[in-house]
Amino acid sequence: MLKKRIIPCLDIKDGTTVKGINFEDLISAGNPVELAKKYENEGADELVFLDITATIEERKTFVGLVKDIAKELSIPFTVGGGISTVEDVRKLLEAGADKISINSSAVKNPKLISDLSNEFGSQCIVVAIDTKLINSSDWVFVKGGREQTSLQTLDWAKKAEELGAGEILLTSMDGDGTKNGFDLRITKLIAESINIPVIASGGAGKIEDFENVFYQTKATGALAASIFHFGEIGINELKEELKLKKLAIRW
Numbered sequence: 001m002l003k004k005r006i007i008p009c010l011d012i013k014d015g016t017t018v019k020g021i022n023f024e025d026l027i028s029a030g031n032p033v034e035l036a037k038k039y040e041n042e043g044a045d046e047l048v049f050l051d052i053t054a055t056i057e058e059r060k061t062f063v064g065l066v067k068d069i070a071k072e073l074s075i076p077f078t079v080g081g082g083i084s085t086v087e088d089v090r091k092l093l094e095a096g097a098d099k100i101s102i103n104s105s106a107v108k109n110p111k112l113i114s115d116l117s118n119e120f121g122s123q124c125i126v127v128a129i130d131t132k133l134i135n136s137s138d139w140v141f142v143k144g145g146r147e148q149t150s151l152q153t154l155d156w157a158k159k160a161e162e163l164g165a166g167e168i169l170l171t172s173m174d175g176d177g178t179k180n181g182f183d184l185r186i187t188k189l190i191a192e193s194i195n196i197p198v199i200a201s202g203g204a205g206k207i208e209d210f211e212n213v214f215y216q217t218k219a220t221g222a223l224a225a226s227i228f229h230f231g232e233i234g235i236n237e238l239k240e241e242l243k244l245k246k247l248a249i250r251w
Contacts, residue, residue, distance in 0.1 A: 003248045004214050005045040005221035006235055007199060008228045010035060012051045012081070015065060017229065030229060032065065037072040039228065042235040044075060045250045048169070048223060050101065050128075051081025053144065060088060063095050070096020078126055078169075084112065086119050093120070101169055103128040104142035107149055107156070110163055117164025125167075126199075127160040129153060131186055132173040138186055145173050153186065154193055161194045168194065169223065172202035177226060179205025182213040191218035199223050207233060207241045214247050 010017050010032045017032045036047055049069060051061040061081045070077055079092050080101030089100050106113050106127055117125050130141045131153040138153035157168055170190055172183035182200045191198040199221035200213045210222050227233045242249045 002197065002220045003250045004219075004242070005199070005250060006043075006210070006238060006242075007046045007048055007221050007223040008035070008039045008044050008235070009048040009050065009201070009223050009225045010069075011225060012049060012062065012065070013053050015062060033068050033072060035229065036069045039235065040073050040075060043239055044235050046076040046078065046221070047073060048078045048101065049080070049097075051079075053081075061092065063091055066092055066097060067095040080126070080128055084109075086115060089116055089120060089124075093124070099124050099126050099167075101126040101128045103130065106160065107140065107142050107151065110159065113160060113163035113165055117166070122164050122166035122196075125165050126169050127157075127165040127167070128169040128171065129157060129160070129190075130171050130173055133186070138189075141173060145176075154189060157190045157194055161196050165196060167197045167199065169199045169201060170219075171223075175203025176201075178203055179227065181205060181209040182217075182219075182222065184212060184216050187213060187219050188217040197221065205232075207238055210238060210242060211245055211247070214242070 017030050017035055039047055066079050076098045078099040078101050079097040083100055083102050084105040092100055130145050131138050132141055140149045140151040140153055140156050142149055175183045180203050182203045187200045197220040200219040201223040204224035204227055213219050213222050239249050
């Protein structure tokens with residue numbers, strides 16, 4: 001049985017960490033290198049770095065910043081944003097990333113998933129899916145949540161697995177930044193429908209939210225940002241509580 005992972009996320013814009021609500025109204029949340037070091041020391045299981053405007057601005061991820069963060073880490077480090085080629089991934093892995101996350105580029109060119117998986121191994125390839133419920137259906141969004149696609153979320157998750165994704169990072173746009181809890185419905189649906197690990201993202205606000213997502217879905221990881229950035233919940237405190245609840249937590 002896979003142990004559950006607690007994963008802080010650094011959303012990066014213009015070289016600084018930011019956080020918003022429903023992908024909008026971004027505010028500064030601190031220096032990414034200092035936050036990475038802090039989370040490493042507090043016991044985070046992994047760290048995710050997402051350059052959230054790289055695709056919109058049609059540029060590559062800040063490789064120099066990735067390198068600076070990677071120097072501070074011994075835990076697995078996933079990087080996403082502006083990745084569209086095998087060479088992009090090679091540069092990020094050389095800079096210190098352990099895994100890469102693709103979203104808009106994978107929707108635009110699904111073959112990219114299999115190309116990257118064949119080149120670097122599926123364990124290295126995370127497909128991020130930003131999902132929103134519209135008229136009782138779950139739809140995939142791209143370009144930092146700005147653009148709806150014609151893909152339904154469950155279909156796309158299955159396709160990503162088929163093409164060679166090693167993991168799905170599933171973000172509920174409806175829950176993002178609200179602190180109302182993870183979207184258990186869509187997380188449960190996706191995690192029970194595919195055979196690769198699913199990270200739940202969007203909506204964490206209290207310790208019970210992590211308990212619920214781990215008890216009620218098959219998600220193997222839970223990602224959060226603002227509650228960690230602004231000191232509302234400490235990672236050590238969270239893991240202690242989850243351990244008391246008899247959850248299989250990495251220690």
